[in-house]
Amino acid sequence: MFLWLVLFAVAAFAILSFYLYFNQKNMVFFPIKDLAVTPRDAAMDYENVTVLTGDSVKIHAWYVPGDSSSAKVFLFCHGNAGNISHRLETIEFLRQLRCAVMIFDYRGFGRSGGDPSEEGVYADARACYDWLVNGKGITPDDIVIFGRSLGGAVAVDLATRVPCGGLVVESSFTSAADMARRIFPFLPTSMLLRYKFNTIEKIGAVSCPILITHSPEDDIVPYSMGEELFEKAGGSKRFVRLSGGHNDREYLAQSDYRAAFIELLGQM
Secondary structure, eight states: OHHHHHHHHHHHHHHHHHHHHHSHHHHHOEEOOSOOOOGGGGTOOOEEEEEEOTTSOEEEEEEEOOOTTOOOEEEEEOOSEEOGGGOHHHHHHHHHTTOEEEEEOOTTSTTOOSOOOHHHHHHHHHHHHHIIIIISOOOGGGEEEEEETHHHHHHHHHHTTSOOSEEEEESOOSOHHHHHHHHOTTSOHHHHOOOOOOHHHHGGGOOSOEEEEEOTTOSSSOHHHHHHHHHHOOSSEEEEEOOSOTTOOGGGGOHHHHHHHHHHHHTO
16 A cells, blocks of 8 residues: 555656646746737727847737826836736826836737747847837837836846836746745756746846835735845835735835835936
């Protein structure tokens, strides 16, 4: 009986390891193709944009113009599920700050072509940044790179490669390895992972002002990871404690949240 239990445990371990190794893409990315709404449904003008990446993938994005009194633009990198049409609340919030917003879908999401990968989503963000600078003539110092959840890893990576005026990292994690250890503590995840998203090792290289936000009530990404990112970040930085779960947006009405964005824009 003992031998059978050991064999069962070994088999279960092997199956779970096999599943984790070969099914990682489907565990990291949850794209939705159909767009539910557009900014026009929220009475916002916008421009449909198609950006070609360095590896020739067509990326779909929206450019929502800001108030003529402000030259600031947010480049928004969303999370690992859905598509740009599920982020209208955030676009509206940023527009209330009189700023323009460019929000894009990673490859494989929404109307973007290709299939998602770690290097691919980094390339998608870089292509959209280049479009803002070269296509729209936006000064790099007027660009705020804003990433939420998985998008935080994308935003930090981009901010280490290009000049920008500010960086916002919201409800994000330290690394894919840290998240994997939390979800599968009994598996040798360091040997099985094909994704890194090693934000904790990159954020110290960011030189622009940084705003990091996270909620203690986050039910997906531990609050402690937001604190670790803040600790590792250098230079001018601020941390704002949010309310609500990972996918709640009640914090958009928090006065200190809005004030932190205004402060960040004032530092640019």
